[in-house]
Amino acid sequence: VKRLPVGLYAALLLAAVLWTFPGAGAVVLESLQRWQWLPLRLLVVAGESTSPPSAGDGREAELAAARARLFAGAAPPSGLLAGLEPIVCFVTERRRAVMAELPSVVVLDRRASELSGCEPFVTHGDALVGFLDPAAPAGARQTVRLLHDRVSGVRPGRVVAAIEAGVQDDSGHEALRFLVEPASFADAWPLRCDLVEDPYRMAREARARALVRTAAGSVPGFAATAVPAGLVVGTLRLWGYPGEGGRPLAVGYYVEPAVDARALASVAVWRRSALPAAAAPARDLPRVGARAAALPGAPGRWYLCTAGPARAGAAVVAGERFLGLVERAGATDALAVAFGVERRLWSLILVPHDAGAAPIEIAARSGMRSGSRVELALVGAPRPLPRGALFTGAHGASCPAGLWIGDVEGTAAPADRFEVHAPELPRRVEVLVAGEGEAE
Amino acid sequence: MSAYPHGSINLLAWPLWFFMALPLLLLDGVGRAALGPFHVDLTLALCHWLVRDARTRALPVLLLCASLARATVLGGEVAYHALTLGLPVAGFLPLRGALLRAPFAAQALLAGALAVALPRLGAFLQRFGESGAGPGDLRVAAVLWAAVTVPLAARLMRRLPPLSLLEERRAP
Numbered sequence: 001v002k003r004l005p006v007g008l009y010a011a012l013l014l015a016a017v018l019w020t021f022p023g024a025g026a027v028v029l030e031s032l033q034r035w036q037w038l039p040l041r042l043l044v045v046a047g048e049s050t051s052p053p054s055a056g057d058g059r060e061a062e063l064a065a066a067r068a069r070l071f072a073g074a075a076p077p078s079g080l081l082a083g084l085e086p087i088v089c090f091v092t093e094r095r096r097a098v099m100a101e102l103p104s105v106v107v108l109d110r111r112a113s114e115l116s117g118c119e120p121f122v123t124h125g126d127a128l129v130g131f132l133d134p135a136a137p138a139g140a141r142q143t144v145r146l147l148h149d150r151v152s153g154v155r156p157g158r159v160v161a162a163i164e165a166g167v168q169d170d171s172g173h174e175a176l177r178f179l180v181e182p183a184s185f186a187d188a189w190p191l192r193c194d195l196v197e198d199p200y201r202m203a204r205e206a207r208a209r210a211l212v213r214t215a216a217g218s219v220p221g222f223a224a225t226a227v228p229a230g231l232v233v234g235t236l237r238l239w240g241y242p243g244e245g246g247r248p249l250a251v252g253y254y255v256e257p258a259v260d261a262r263a264l265a266s267v268a269v270w271r272r273s274a275l276p277a278a279a280a281p282a283r284d285l286p287r288v289g290a291r292a293a294a295l296p297g298a299p300g301r302w303y304l305c306t307a308g309p310a311r312a313g314a315a316v317v318a319g320e321r322f323l324g325l326v327e328r329a330g331a332t333d334a335l336a337v338a339f340g341v342e343r344r345l346w347s348l349i350l351v352p353h354d355a356g357a358a359p360i361e362i363a364a365r366s367g368m369r370s371g372s373r374v375e376l377a378l379v380g381a382p383r384p385l386p387r388g389a390l391f392t393g394a395h396g397a398s399c400p401a402g403l404w405i406g407d408v409e410g411t412a413a414p415a416d417r418f419e420v421h422a423p424e425l426p427r428r429v430e431v432l433v434a435g436e437g438e439a440e
Numbered sequence: 441m442s443a444y445p446h447g448s449i450n451l452l453a454w455p456l457w458f459f460m461a462l463p464l465l466l467l468d469g470v471g472r473a474a475l476g477p478f479h480v481d482l483t484l485a486l487c488h489w490l491v492r493d494a495r496t497r498a499l500p501v502l503l504l505c506a507s508l509a510r511a512t513v514l515g516g517e518v519a520y521h522a523l524t525l526g527l528p529v530a531g532f533l534p535l536r537g538a539l540l541r542a543p544f545a546a547q548a549l550l551a552g553a554l555a556v557a558l559p560r561l562g563a564f565l566q567r568f569g570e571s572g573a574g575p576g577d578l579r580v581a582a583v584l585w586a587a588v589t590v591p592l593a594a595r596l597m598r599r600l601p602p603l604s605l606l607e608e609r610r611a612p
Contacts, residue, residue, distance in 0.1 A: 003496075005496045005530065005533055007495070007496075007497055007499060007500045008499040008500055008526065008529070008530055009530065009531070010500070011500035011504070011522065011526065012498070012502060012522070012523065012526045012527065012530060015507075015519040015522035015526065016519070016523060018517070018518070018519035019517060019519040019520055019523060019565075019568070022517060022519075025519075029508070029518045029519075032504075032508055033508045033511065033512060033518065035458075035461065036458060036461070036462050036505070036509060036512065037462070037509050037512065038459065039459055039462065039463065040462070052571050247518055295466060295469075295512070295513065296466055296469070296470050297465070297466040297467060297468060297470035297471070297472070297473060297513065298466065298469050298512075298513045298514070299467020299473060301470075301512075301513070301515065323471070327515060335512060337515065342515065
């Protein structure tokens with residue numbers, strides 16, 4: 001027993017506990033890690049450069065114009081809801097991932113008190129995405145519960161919706177109504193249809209990928225949140241068995257939301273025109289200067305010597321350009337990872353070079369970085385992408401939407417992969433720092 | 441008398457290893473970037489040295505410093521890297537007595553086993569968290585290369601401080 005490596009076994013047991021509960025002991029381990037960076041700090045300070053951070057590669061005017069169109073995707077078509085006025089809000093954070101990394105709650109850049117008196121529903125373009133959380137404290141950032149959010153003990157958001165069925169009567173296509181509510185965690189799609197008004201007609205006439213829109217009226221005995229009719233909820237999906245003639249025998253009806261929550265970067269909140277306008281929040285975060293050095297032998301990983309405290313998850317930028325994210329941060333130094341190095345999910349906004357085209361909010365997973373070339377894989381259905389400027393979507397308080405990443409060449413046909421050219425690391429960079437009030 | 445009598449450790453060895461672990465693993469990364477799978481894998485050499493030559497009582501601290509450095513170089517949790525490096529070491533440690541007297545072929549066998557075990561274990565643990573060191577290279581040629589070069593690199597490492605200061609003392 002004396003010769004057993006008891007210390008090693010105890011250390012491995014402790015590592016297993018810390019692996020299971022990542023928060024425990026993190027402070028001690030990260031402090032030790034920062035002490036280990038001391039030789040790197042000496043190297044960075046010795047190789048100090050006085051060159052200023054690069055700006056937008058001489059494209060400031062072009063980028064400013066693209067940034068002005070950045071959140072046009074959330075703006076609804078004019079006259080969508082008569083008597084109501086939209087307030088475009090930016091998503092700062094996503095929470096409560098329930099199925100396949102699909103977040104079900106998003107945090108807006110405005111406080112609940114600023115949005116008091118607004119209608120409960122929230123839209124993106126002409127699509128209904130969720131409801132304002134009435135329980136959000138007045139001083140805190142307003143949260144939005146997306147349509148598929150389901151929490152034990154809290155009544156889920158239900159809306160009356162309908163598809164246009166194939167049978168025609170005197171008034172043309174007749175709508176088939178049902179309730180749309182959050183599906184369970186085990187279901188294939190985030191929303192499911194319940195209490196179908198006419199199950200026989202639904203079974204006979206419902207087609208996969210039919211557009212589902214909100215409908216007027218109510219379902220007796222079931223409380224549904226009142227929303228204006230005509231908003232897009234998503235597309236109908238059928239679950240069942242292969243049937244005759246290629247038509248499936250559906251035993252469950254689901255809805256695939258019109259807007260992918262992983263890509264959502266902006267939404268519109270609605271208010272009565274009589275309410276006073278809310279002041280637009282400041283979106284230019286303070287910056288902390290940093291000297292940067294790429295770690296030799298660790299491609300895409302940088303050591304930053306910062307002029308002030310940074311936060312994990314903060315954006316590393318050079319002038320207008322987004323470079324990467326801080327992974328670990330201390331009072332005067334940080335470890336950062338370049339965009340595209342790690343296989344992670346990104347919320348992105350593609351602003352087409354064509355000034356008439358609307359920006360596209362997409363979710364993509366970075367797959368591989370080779371030099372300055374980053375390959376990204378679209379999450380969700382493949383789609384054609386136009387040439388344009390790629391910006392960050394929402395990635396937390398210290399990495400807001402609207403940071404320029406690079407240019408996308410576009411794809412002619414629906415594709416699930418595309419490339420962006422991201423810059424190499426300059427010697428001097430900046431780290432965005434959310435204020436105390438922002439980092440909630 | 442025990443074959444491995446414990447004596448006091450030179451106190452300078454601890455801070456030296458604490459600060460040398462990161463440059464060692466960065467050097468490993470430079471080699472990997474330059475030569476691909478046919479570089480001398482210093483991480484495997486370190487594990488080889490830990491199994492065969494390291495002072496048993498020092499193993500927890502040696503592993504901690506290596507895990508801290510590996511988390512800086514590869515990203516991810518320190519605990520993940522501690523398990524990835526530590527479990528194979530703990531698994532092969534009972535063979536130490538035999539390895540000391542064994543010919544080079546047995547050491548090569550240990551290096552080959554480590555070359556397979558480390559990436560496999562890393563990939564397995566990766567399923568339970570976000571951090572990871574990548575799948576590694578499990579081609580036969582790469583494993584054979586590691587089997588030949590890792591024992592030689594480990595032999596060199598045990599002659600250089602700070603690892604030479606943390607080696608198990610053997611009975612004369």
